Amino acid sequence: MRTLRRWFLSTSHSFIFVIAAGAVLFAAWIATASTDQLQSSLLSNNPVRDLTLEQLGDVQVTTVTKEPEEVWNTSAAIYVITQEDIRRSGATDIADVLRLAPGVEVGRIDSNTWAVGIRGSESNFSKAVLVLIDGRSVYTPLFAGVYWDVQDVLLEDIDRVEVIRGPGAIVWGPNAADGVINIITKKASETQGVMVSVLGGNVDHTLAEAQYGGNRGENFNYRVYGKGFLRGPEFHTDNKNFDDWNQARGGFRADWNIDSRNDFTLEGDMYGGDAPHETGPSAFVDSVSGGNMLGRWTRTMDNGSNLYLQAYFDRTIRIGPLSGETRNTIDIDFLHHLKFGDRQDVSYGGGLRWSPNRYIPKTPVLNVLPETNTDHIYSAFLQDEIHFVDDRFTLTLGAKLQHNNFSGFDVQPTVRGLWKFNRHQSFWAAVTRAVTTPSRIEEGIQINAGEISAAPPIFLLVSGNPQFQSEKSLGYEGGYRQLLTPKLYVDLDVFHNNYDNLQSFGLPTLVGNDLTIFYENAIAGTTTGFEIAPNWNPRQWWKLSGSYSYVDIDMHANALGSDISSTGSVPTYEGSSPAHQVKIQSRFDISKRFEFDQTYGYESALPAQKVRAYQTMDLRLGWNPRKEWNLSLVGQNLFQPYHFEWGTGDPSELPIGIRRAAYVKLTWRAER
Amino acid sequence: MNTTGGWLHSERKSLAARISRVRRFRNMIACFSSLLSLLLLIPVCSAQLTHPTEFQVESAYLYNFGKFVQWPPDRVQASDSLQICLLGKDPFGAILDSTVAGEKIDGRAITVRRLSTVDDSSSCGILFISSSEEARLNTVLAIAQRSGELTVSDIPHFAERGGTIGFVMQQGRIRFEVNRAAAVQSHLTLSSELLKVASKVINKPLRNGQP
Numbered sequence: 001m002r003t004l005r006r007w008f009l010s011t012s013h014s015f016i017f018v019i020a021a022g023a024v025l026f027a028a029w030i031a032t033a034s035t036d037q038l039q040s041s042l043l044s045n046n047p048v049r050d051l052t053l054e055q056l057g058d059v060q061v062t063t064v065t066k067e068p069e070e071v072w073n074t075s076a077a078i079y080v081i082t083q084e085d086i087r088r089s090g091a092t093d094i095a096d097v098l099r100l101a102p103g104v105e106v107g108r109i110d111s112n113t114w115a116v117g118i119r120g121s122e123s124n125f126s127k128a129v130l131v132l133i134d135g136r137s138v139y140t141p142l143f144a145g146v147y148w149d150v151q152d153v154l155l156e157d158i159d160r161v162e163v164i165r166g167p168g169a170i171v172w173g174p175n176a177a178d179g180v181i182n183i184i185t186k187k188a189s190e191t192q193g194v195m196v197s198v199l200g201g202n203v204d205h206t207l208a209e210a211q212y213g214g215n216r217g218e219n220f221n222y223r224v225y226g227k228g229f230l231r232g233p234e235f236h237t238d239n240k241n242f243d244d245w246n247q248a249r250g251g252f253r254a255d256w257n258i259d260s261r262n263d264f265t266l267e268g269d270m271y272g273g274d275a276p277h278e279t280g281p282s283a284f285v286d287s288v289s290g291g292n293m294l295g296r297w298t299r300t301m302d303n304g305s306n307l308y309l310q311a312y313f314d315r316t317i318r319i320g321p322l323s324g325e326t327r328n329t330i331d332i333d334f335l336h337h338l339k340f341g342d343r344q345d346v347s348y349g350g351g352l353r354w355s356p357n358r359y360i361p362k363t364p365v366l367n368v369l370p371e372t373n374t375d376h377i378y379s380a381f382l383q384d385e386i387h388f389v390d391d392r393f394t395l396t397l398g399a400k401l402q403h404n405n406f407s408g409f410d411v412q413p414t415v416r417g418l419w420k421f422n423r424h425q426s427f428w429a430a431v432t433r434a435v436t437t438p439s440r441i442e443e444g445i446q447i448n449a450g451e452i453s454a455a456p457p458i459f460l461l462v463s464g465n466p467q468f469q470s471e472k473s474l475g476y477e478g479g480y481r482q483l484l485t486p487k488l489y490v491d492l493d494v495f496h497n498n499y500d501n502l503q504s505f506g507l508p509t510l511v512g513n514d515l516t517i518f519y520e521n522a523i524a525g526t527t528t529g530f531e532i533a534p535n536w537n538p539r540q541w542w543k544l545s546g547s548y549s550y551v552d553i554d555m556h557a558n559a560l561g562s563d564i565s566s567t568g569s570v571p572t573y574e575g576s577s578p579a580h581q582v583k584i585q586s587r588f589d590i591s592k593r594f595e596f597d598q599t600y601g602y603e604s605a606l607p608a609q610k611v612r613a614y615q616t617m618d619l620r621l622g623w624n625p626r627k628e629w630n631l632s633l634v635g636q637n638l639f640q641p642y643h644f645e646w647g648t649g650d651p652s653e654l655p656i657g658i659r660r661a662a663y664v665k666l667t668w669r670a671e672r
Numbered sequence: 673m674n675t676t677g678g679w680l681h682s683e684r685k686s687l688a689a690r691i692s693r694v695r696r697f698r699n700m701i702a703c704f705s706s707l708l709s710l711l712l713l714i715p716v717c718s719a720q721l722t723h724p725t726e727f728q729v730e731s732a733y734l735y736n737f738g739k740f741v742q743w744p745p746d747r748v749q750a751s752d753s754l755q756i757c758l759l760g761k762d763p764f765g766a767i768l769d770s771t772v773a774g775e776k777i778d779g780r781a782i783t784v785r786r787l788s789t790v791d792d793s794s795s796c797g798i799l800f801i802s803s804s805e806e807a808r809l810n811t812v813l814a815i816a817q818r819s820g821e822l823t824v825s826d827i828p829h830f831a832e833r834g835g836t837i838g839f840v841m842q843q844g845r846i847r848f849e850v851n852r853a854a855a856v857q858s859h860l861t862l863s864s865e866l867l868k869v870a871s872k873v874i875n876k877p878l879r880n881g882q883p
Contacts, residue, residue, distance in 0.1 A: 046724075047724055048728055056733055056846070059846070060845060260809075261811075306807075486725055
C-alpha cells in the first residue's frame with residue numbers, strides 16, 4: 001500500500017499516470033463515438049450489393065485491421081510479429097526482430113551477444129523468457145537463459161513470432177515467468193521453389209542464403225536450406241574489436257499430410273561457427289556447433305478435438321579457452337485438447353525433458369560442479385476453458401505441476417477471464433503464479449577470485465548454492481483491445497508482478513580458508529507498468545504500427561549482500577531495463593515496385609549498464625524490378641555513428657558501441 | 673624539403689576538409705531521415721471510409737453467386753429458400769444479413785444461417801467456410817460436397833485444396849478462383865459467366881472425398 005501511494009505521489013509517476021489516464025479516457029471517448037458510427041455504417045445496406053460479378057472484382061477494398069483470430073480470443077498480452085513486419089524492418093537476426101514487439105527489451109551487447117527481457121526483466125542472460133523455435137525450447141539450463149548467438153533460421157521462412165508478455169507458464173513450458181517468444185516457421189508447402197539471396201554491408205559483411213522447396217504429390221512437401229554469414233565488429237572505444245564472428249547453418253523441414261486427420265512434421269538444423277567473447281581484459285573465441293531434429297504428429301478429430309505429440313533431440317557444443325560445455329537434450333511433449341459438451345474446452349498434457357551435460361573446465365579459476373550432470377524437468381498440466389453467454393465470456397482455469405532436478409516440485413496455477421464486449425472490443429484479466437527454475441551456474445559455479453591475504457592464506461571464492469531455490473512470481477495483468485475504426489486497432493495492457501526469491505549474492509563468509517560469496521535468493525520486489533500498441537492503416541498503401549511501454553521496477557534485498565556482478569543486486573535489477581520505450585514502424589508502398597519503410601525506436605537510460613537514453617532509426621528501400629528479383633537498401637541506427645545499448649559487465653569499461661550500418665540485399669526467387 | 677612540407681600541409685588540410693564534409697553529410701543524413709519521419713508521422717486525418725470493406729464485397733459475392741449456379745433439382749425442392757450458411761467463426765456479422773435482406777433469386781427468398789458443425793449443413797445451398805475451420809477442411813469439404821453445396825471460403829488456396837470457389841485478394845481487390853472438378857463432385861452446374869469472371873479456373877477433384 002505504501003509503495004502504491006509513493007508511486008502515485010512521486011512527480012514523474014503521477015505525470016505518467018495522468019498521461020495514461022488521459023489516453024484511456026481518450027480511447028474510451030473515441031470508442032463510444034466511433035462504435036456507433038461504425039455500427040451504423042456496417043448495418044446500413046451494403047453499397048456494393050447490386051454490382052455485377054465483374055464490377056465486384058474491380059472494387060478497391062479496405063482491409064480491416066484484424067489481428068489473427070487467436071489474438072482476439074487470447075486472455076493474455078499477445079503480440080504477433082508477421083513475416084511482412086520482419087521483412088520490412090530490415091533486421092538480419094532474430095533478436096533484433098523482437099524489438100518490434102511492445103514491452104520487449106532488446107539490448108545488443110556486442111556483435112554476437114544480446115540482452116533480452118520482457119516487462120522489466122532485461123538481463124544479459126535473457127532469464128525467465130521462454131524462447132521456442134517451432135516448439136523446440138532453446139533455453140539452456142546452464143544459466144537459465146538463451147544463447148542468442150546460436151539461435152537462427154532463414155528470416156524469410158518465419159511465418160510469425162508470437163510474443164506473450166507476462167507469465168505464460170501453463171501450456172508453454174517451464175521458465176516462462178516473464179514471457180514467451182514463440183518463433184513459428186512457414187509450412188514447407190509455403191516455401192516451394194528456389195530462393196537465393198546475398199547481402200553485403202559495412203557491419204553485416206556478408207550473408208548468403210539458399211533454399212529449395214519441393215514436393216512429392218500435394219501431401220508431402222519439403223524444403224532444404226543453407227545459410228552463412230560473416231559479421232564485423234561493433235565499435236570499441238578501446239579498439240579491441242574482438243567480436244567479429246561467423247556461422248554456417250543448414251537444415252530442412254518436411255510436412256506430410258498423411259490424411260485429412262493426421263499430419264506429421266519433421267525438421268532439423270545443423271550449425272557451426274565462431275563466437276568471440278570478452279571476460280575482463282581477455283578476449284577469447286568460443287567454437288560453437290550443434291544440431292537438432294524434431295518430429296511432431298498432429299491428429300485432428302471430427303468433433304474438433306486435437307492430439308499433439310512432439311519429440312526432439314538437441315545437441316549443443318561450446319568450447320573455448322576458458323570453459324566448455326556439451327549438452328544433449330531429449331524432450332517429449334504431448335497435449336490433448338477436447339471439447340467437453342458445448343461450453344468447455346479442456347486441455348491436458350505433459351512433458352519430459354532430460355538434458356545430460358558436461359561442463360569442461362579449462363582453467364583452475366572457473367568450474368561448474370558437478371562437472372557432469374543430467375538436468376531434467378517433468379511437467380503435467382490441466383486447463384479448462386469455460387464459455388458463457390454465447391461465447392462472450394471465457395473463464396480459463398489451469399495449473400501446471402513441474403518437477404526439476406534443482407528444486408523439486410513447483411505448482412503454477414492461473415485464472416484468466418476474457419470478455420468479448422462486442423465484435424470490436426474485448427477485455428481480459430489474469431492472475432498467474434510462475435517460477436523460474438534454478439540453473440547449473442546458480443547451484444554449482446566455482447569462481448576462484450584469487451588470494452586476498454597471504455598470511456594466513458585466504459582465498460576469495462564465488463560459489464553456487466545447492467540450496468538455491470526457484471525464483472517465484474505472482475502476476476496480475478489485464479488488457480483491452482478495440483477495433484476503433486476498420487483501420488485502427490488499439491491494444492492496451494497493464495500489469496503488476498510480485499517477485500520473490502530473486503537471485504542475489506550473499507555476504508562473504510569464511511568457509512575453511514576461503515572467503516566465499518554464495519548465490520542466494522534474497523531479492524524481492526515488484527514491477528508495474530503498461531503498454532499501449534496501436535495499429536493503423538491510414539491508406540491501402542501505408543501501414544503504421546507502434547507502441548509505448550512503461551515499467552517501474554521496485555526491488556529490495558531481504559538480506560545484506562554483495563554487489564559483484566552485472567546481475568544479482570537491487571541496482572542491477574532496477575537499472576537494467578528501460579522505463580520508457582517507444583517503437584514505431586511505418587510501411588509505405590510507394591508504387592507497385594517500390595517500398596519505403598522506417599523503424600524508429602526510443603529507449604530510456606539504463607543506469608546500471610551505463611547506457612544513456614537513445615533513439616534509433618532504420619530505413620529500408622525495396623525495389624521489385626521483376627517478380628523474381630528484389631533489391632533492398634537498408635540503413636540501420638542512422639541517428640549516430642554508434643550508440644550504447646548494454647554494459648559489458650565490467651564497471652571500469654565503457655559499453656561497446658553499436659554502429660551505424662548499411663547493407664544491400666539481392667534476392668532471387670523462382671516458383672516451381 | 674619545403675615542397676614536401678607544403679604538400680604534406682595541403683594534403684592534411686584537404687583531409688580535414690574531407691572529414692568535415694563527411695561529417696556534415698552524416699549530420700545531413702541524420703537530419704533528413706528524422707525530418708522525413710516527422711513528415712510521414714503527421715496523421716492523415718481525413719481517413720474516410722471511402723472504400724467498402726472486404727466483408728461487404730464478399731457478402732455481395734455470396735449473394736451474387738446464387739444467380740450463377742444451378743443446383744440439382746432434388747436439392748432445390750428440399751428447401752423453399754436459398755440458404756447461405758456460415759460455418760465456424762462469423763466474419764460478416766450483420767453485413768451479410770443486410771445484404772440479402774428482402775432479396776430473391778429465381779423467386780426463392782434468401783436466408784442466412786450460422787452453423788457450428790458441418791453436419792447441420794444438409795439444407796444449405798451455399799456454404800461459406802470460415803478460416804477457423806481450416807484445420808478440418810478436408811472433412812468439411814467431403815461432407816459438404818456429398819450434400820451438394822456450393823462451398824466458398826477465403827482460406828488460402830481454397831480452390832486448390834478442393835473447394836469450389838475461393839476468394840483471393842489481388843492488388844487490394846477481392847477476386848475469386850473456381851475449381852470445376854469440385855463443382856462437378858458437388859453436382860453443381862456453374863454458368864459460363866461465372867467461369868469467365870473467375871481470376872483462375874482449375875480442375876482438381878477433392879482427393880477421394882473420404883473424411
